[in-house]
Amino acid sequence: MVDVIIIGAGPAGLSAAVNAMTRGKTVRIFSNKENYLSKAERVDNHLGFYNVSGKELMDKFKEHAEAMNIKVEDGKVVNILPMGESFMVNINGDIAEAKKVILSMGVSKTKEIPGESRLLGSGVSYCATCDGMLYRNKNAVVWDQSKEALEEANYLQSIGVNVTFVSKKERSEHLNSNIKYINGTLTEVIGEDVVKSVKAGDVVIDTDAVFMLRDAVAPTALIDGLKTDGNFIAVDRNMETNIEGVYAAGDITGKPLQLSKAVSEGLIAAQHAALQIDKIKEN
Incomplete structure (x- = not known):
């Protein structure tokens, strides 16, 4: 079992991974698609970088993560099951366990069809x-x-x-x-x-x-009972969802859909998750 499983390896996910590792936590991060930032022709509004392409920025983010021995694993997460003090995460049939989960898959473009969610697990x-x-x-x-x-x-x-x-x-x-x-x-x-x-x-x-x-599963289909706000996942100031131990960060939490917001929210989610893990150890 690892401390944190992160789903999605864009700016929010990589930021969460880096910050969880900085807090001494073990991390696994999964993704099975290219991040949309990689396709951006030009980015001017991320502090410290000007007139750079999205691919250049993503390459920098990946280099940072790799320098900290963070390896992005290829895999589609199909469901998450709360198990009291931990979570079982199903990655295409392979099961991983973590104390906390951070959702950072970007804007969900997956639209469910009538009957889909109601009969999930029943066919x-x-x-x-x-x-x-x-x-x-x-x-x-x-x-x-x-x-x-x-x-x-x-x-x-x-x-x-x-x-x-x-x-x-x-x-x-x-x-x-x-x-x-x-x-x-x-x-x-x-x-x-x-x-x-x-x-x-x-x-x-x-x-x-x-x-x-x-290619991706809608967030509400990943874990039962997840609260949403329109098409986005509802979170508090710590980026925690209504399900204790499950966090969300980046575009998946709503507007503004901006790179700097995603990076910041990944940091907040990871730091709060690490803090809660440490509190459990102290008790």
């Missing part, structure tokens, strides 16, 4: 390798929204799941020939207590499960 899944064996000899729909979707659809078919692949792209030659393909996008998950079917436009597909294989 809706975000991880094929985690839940695939539950649907062996059953029907499952895989919704293509990430670069791993093809691989995971093929994996499900290989373990005996009857897969239907839904994608806006043309059928790939790498998709198993036994997998049914539907061109489109999912618009609704249907069922009372468990998934019974999904809609792709006007087409209704009967199924026992649907795998939403996105």
Whole structure:
């Protein structure tokens, strides 16, 4: 078990990692996507830097983290489970444990469809390798929204799941020939207590499960009961959410969506998390 797990390796996440390490805490940081700052053509409003590209700044941030032996691990976090004094974090089927968690994934562009959150864990899944064996000899729909979707659809078919692949792209030659393909996008998950079917436009597909294989999971789907303020995560002055021990920092907490705010909030979240860990040790 480590002291702090950080989800997201942009300015807020790297700032949190550096500051947690400075306070003597062990850290793991996960990310599976490029940070938006890297694509910024020019940044003029971050104190101490003028007329630099976003990529130059991100490279500097990464160099700082690497100099402190902070390694960003590639992985998509699919859910977080509170366990009293700690948290179990599921990274594509691999489980890690931490005393505190900091969410710093940036603005969430993931939009849930009707029925998705209500049936999460009752046929809706975000991880094929985690839940695939539950649907062996059953029907499952895989919704293509990430670069791993093809691989995971093929994996499900290989373990005996009857897969239907839904994608806006043309059928790939790498998709198993036994997998049914539907061109489109999912618009609704249907069922009372468990998934019974999904809609792709006007087409209704009967199924026992649907795998939403996105590059990122919506924050509210990561951990049950997380409070939001509109499209953002609600936090207090210490960057702590309504769930004790879970923090959020950066664009994910709301406007202004600025680099300096993200760096500052990462620092605040990490320092408060470290302080709380130290208080527990003293007691």
